[in-house]
Amino acid sequence: MSVGTASPRGPHRESAALAFRGTAGSNDSVPARQRGKSAERGRRPRQLTAGRIGLYCFVAVAAVFFLLPAVVMVLTSLKTMPEIRSGSIFALPASLDLAAWAKAWSSACTGLDCEGIRVGFWNSVIITAPSTVFSIAAGALLGYALSFWRVKGADILFAVLLLGAFLPYQIFLYPMVRAFSMVGLYNTLLCIIIVHVVFGLPIMTLIFRNFYAGLPVELFNAARVDGGGFFRIFWNVMLPMSTPILIVAAILQITNIWNDFILGLVFAGRENLPMTVQLNNVVNSTYGEREYNLNMAATILTAAVPLLVYFVSGRWFVRGIAAGAVKG
Structure with a gap:
């Protein structure tokens, strides 16, 4: 008695056999874990269309628009006051100066008190x-x-x-x-x-x-x-x-x-x-410079x-x- 692959029986055996072979072929060619990942992430687009390029440009412009103030804040906080007065707001600091951070945290004046924020x-x-x-x-x-x-x-x-x-x-x-x-x-x-x-x-x-x-x-x-x-x-x-x-x-x-x-x-x-x-008191309590x-x-x-x-x-x-x- 030979051992072979079980074949479907019944009135719909031909369609069932085709479905069985298609399912078996897909299971053998693609691992289950890979199929799950591809189903979760979706199919990757094969070509860039004009609409997709426009979407990427819009997202890039929006990201720059919202991130630019934060970049300016970080760069300014790492500069000394002479460097701020003499340079551009977009220029990189000559050296990383954390004195402003330390002063803001521990000794900045908020009115009459100078204990920082x-x-x-x-x-x-x-x-x-x-x-x-x-x-x-x-x-x-x-x-x-x-x-x-x-x-x-x-x-x-x-x-x-x-x-x-x-x-x-x-x-x-x-x-x-x-x-x-x-x-x-x-x-x-x-x-x-x-x-x-x-x-x-x-x-x-x-x-x-x-x-x-x-x-x-x-x-x-x-x-x-x-x-x-x-x-x-x-x-x-x-x-x-x-x-x-x-x-x-x-x-x-x-x-x-x-x-x-x-x-x-x-x-x-x-x-x-x-x-x-x-913070409002720190900004509005500055005397002199x-x-x-x-x-x-x-x-x-x-x-x-x-x-x-x-x-x-x-x-x-x-x-x-x-x-x-x-x-x-």
Whole structure:
């Protein structure tokens, strides 16, 4: 008895045989790992068209347009003041001089105090960390409740939250100042944290509600059948699937809170001024010669944390957006 290749049987044996040979041939010629990579990346274009060349030119011009100010800032911060006055802003520094960076961090004057912007850095860390955690936690819980626990008036509440997300927060400043002053919290660390949580709640609720609305409702129903309650389902079922959207929310909140100026200026108080306010004081507190290298170094140090967050977790941000952050 000879051992051969099994042939398909039945009324459709001819078409099945052709399909079998085609599948076998493709499997033998292309490894599975390579097929997966090619399917993931897509087919590479074989020729450059006029539209693709135009797209590349547009992307290159846009990149130069947005990167040019940053390049000028870095080059200026590494030069001495005589070199800045006598040379071009695009000229490379004669030698790497980090004196402006050291002075901006530790000894630049922000008004009457000359302790640099390091004080503002630690104030921004103390403000950003709890504000980000509490705003994300509140937004996730509220978005989960609005998606699966359809309480009476949920649509009205969501509409009010959306209205708060799109109204300019400058119109709320004076009423909030009066309210915090009456309860004795104005110009304190707790005050600025509460303010950031309140203003971050609408957009966080919108993001998490849209994400949870895209999850299968059968998961929630099965957890309810098994006896899960509100917090049990959220903690054991919903939260483990929320990693991409949690990273998106963290990036958005860290960036918004760290870069905030007006809320920190109004609500933080003199002892808790964030880094952006300290940067403004450094730039506007110069007596005599304006030290452009110092100002540029202080600006780059202030923007370093949001840039680092984007560089480290940028791919997670894209994944989270694709997973449903802007779907709805």
